[in-house]
């Protein structure tokens with residue numbers, strides 16, 4: 429049994445309602461702090477390169493190297509948990525800058541950047557004001573599941589930052605690392621449902637599944653494919669992103685998590 433998966437007896441919960449919630453941008457502010465942390469890193473890399481190198485590099489160019497690195501990182505691990513590993517991405521990013529500028533960073537530079545990233549993130553990411561209370565109330569009437577693409581280590585940092593406790597705010601937690609695959613791969617939800625059915629000892633009726641997310645491009649198409657009811661929370665980085673096709677359109681849209689209690 430995986431360490432992050434928790435099982436708690438919540439006798440009053442309605443076992444027929446299943447609520448699956450994403451973490452980043454859904455249960456708290458984390459995508460904007462993530463972007464800001466990377467911007468801080470771009471500034472540091474820029475200064476470091478310009479200190480040791482004859483050729484000048486701009487922050488804009490550094491950002492382009494990061495975008496290429498992120499793309500390559502994703503292609504290296506298609507829908508695999510490692511695609512979200514920040515240290516790995518920073519390594520690919522720094523290698524790219526080194527190759528293109530004929531320089532070598534100090535051996536501890538990667539660790540330094542990684543620390544800058546997390547120090548900034550931890551200081552700025554936070555739950556929404558109604559996150560914990562809403563989850564506590566949802567626990568009274570449904571099975572609350574957190575499902576995230578983060579690896580286990582990052583999941584632990586975020587659940588702690590958002591004040592989420594197993595048994596109090598959620599009944600199950602599944603990371604991509606535990607399931608060996610990321611959303612929006614259909615295998616993610618298939619494996620999640622299979623694990624839940626094994627644990628609950630009964631089949632789950634997908635008409636009673638609610639999927640809550642913040643990113644129209646990633647959170648709803650897979651949920652609709654299993655007949656789940658989709659709910660979008662318009663917060664954090666994707667608040668103003670428009671769905672680009674009907675699969676990306678959720679059944680409900682809310683501005684605050686507490687509004688879930690009226691829908692579920």
Ligand SMILES: [Mg+2]
Nearest residue numbers: 450452453642
């Ligand atoms: Mg999200």
